[in-house]
Amino acid sequence: MSTANILSAIRIGVLGFGGLGQAAAKVLAAKQEMVLVAAADQKGYAYAAEGLNTQECIAIYQSQGSVGYLEPVGTLTNQSVHDLIEIAQPVDGYFLALPNLPNDFIPSVAKEFIKSGWRGVLVDAIKRTTAVEQLLAMKEELQAAGITYMTGCGATPGLLTAAAALAAQSYAEIHQVEITFGVGIANWEAYRATVREDIGHIPGYTVETARAMTDAEVEALLDKTNGVLTLINMEHADDVMLEVAGICDRDRVTVGGVVDTRNPKKPLSTNVKVTGRTFEGKISTHTFTLGDETSMAANVCGPAFGYLKAGKQLHQRGIYGIFTAAEIMPQFVR
Known part of the structure; x- marks a missing residue:
């Protein structure tokens, strides 16, 4: 991606780098309108303002168990999500490719973003009704924090x-x-x-x-x-x-x-x-x-980034709070 394209692209972070997070990184590698600048797993995170190399991230994760080992942009830490948010590097939106277990895990991550003062777009591919209900109850907190949260934006829900x-x-x-x-x-x-x-x-x-x-x-x-x-x-x-x-x-x-x-x-x-x-x-x-030829990953990650792009447009218009995949039309990411 050229420097001009990087400057105009939406800067994306992926939280969770298991099967879904790695697929998300591969999807982003082919996009012009979005660039992967941050990735985090249980043991560390990597951040590069000019964009992370997807193949390098996946290779280091698969060989050493964490993107935190990626030189010179990786950091090893047991509180990777917290530390990545705290470094306050520019990220426009995060895809929470995190486990939905326990039910309150993703809502607890959303609370970390609220506490940190970060403003931007969050998108998840959450599954359970009770987890989405917890997030919907946070509507006013998210609004006050200047966060546009898109929930249930995978394949189903999504x-x-x-x-x-x-x-x-x-x-x-x-x-x-x-x-x-x-x-x-x-x-x-x-x-x-x-x-x-x-x-x-x-x-x-x-x-x-x-x-x-x-x-x-x-x-x-x-x-x-x-x-x-x-x-x-x-x-x-x-x-x-x-x-x-x-x-x-x-x-x-x-x-x-x-x-x-x-x-x-x-x-x-x-x-x-x-x-x-x-x-x-x-x-x-x-x-x-x-x-049938579309994989689970294709049907989850594609919509997630389409909803993240839609969320970015809402955020730019000063519209914050929480929205579901049934309320907003996703925007195709070129």
């Missing part, structure tokens, strides 16, 4: 929630929104936090038990299920997001899916079905189906 909000316009009344996803990953270890979160949705498991499981215990469970997790009636924030947007009551929204942790091919096509009654009294269903 892309599919937004599609449901758009599809709902054909109807006078919404009867049901049914989101079904298929995820295929070649190796669960690339997405440890995501898989643990999914286990937390299985009957007999909770967020706490899933979080406490060792890698060996996760592998033993996956061995029993042949690597496949079937998830029904999940606690997914699409419900509260569509309710807040005034589209339908949350009890009309269901989310479920199948995750294959041993095969990159999707076990089924990801889709959202919106059933309703038109003003003429007809009952009909719209279906929006994602292409």
Whole structure:
């Protein structure tokens, strides 16, 4: 990227550098309108005003376990998010590619940003209804801090929630929104936090038990299920997001899916079905189906940065607070 482009680009930080954070860095590497300047993981962070080298960040993380080892721009620290915010280097927006475990983890990170005095755009790909409700309750704090927070902006919640909000316009009344996803990953270890979160949705498991499981215990469970997790009636924030947007009551929204942790091919096509009654009294269903070739990472990171760009435009107009993927249209990042 040229110097002129770097100066005009939106400066992005990625918090969390596991499978999703690394995919986010790869997505940004191909963009002209955004540049990755900061990345943080559990053990350290890296910051470079002219932009971080994605390949170098991923290579050092995979070989040494932290971007903090990246010379000369890395810093090793056990409170990487806190320290990265405190150095007060210019970052316009952060993608919180962090685990959603425990439920209050991402809201607690948002509180750190509020306390720090940083002003800008935050975007997350959070999943659980209770976590989004905690963030929605922080609306006035975020407004007062000059932060524009975009929540639930991944695939589901996110892309599919937004599609449901758009599809709902054909109807006078919404009867049901049914989101079904298929995820295929070649190796669960690339997405440890995501898989643990999914286990937390299985009957007999909770967020706490899933979080406490060792890698060996996760592998033993996956061995029993042949690597496949079937998830029904999940606690997914699409419900509260569509309710807040005034589209339908949350009890009309269901989310479920199948995750294959041993095969990159999707076990089924990801889709959202919106059933309703038109003003003429007809009952009909719209279906929006994602292409099987698009990965979970593509369907999460693309929307997240599209919403971050939309959030940046709101922020420039002095509009702060919290917004969901069902309320704001994402802007395509070139």
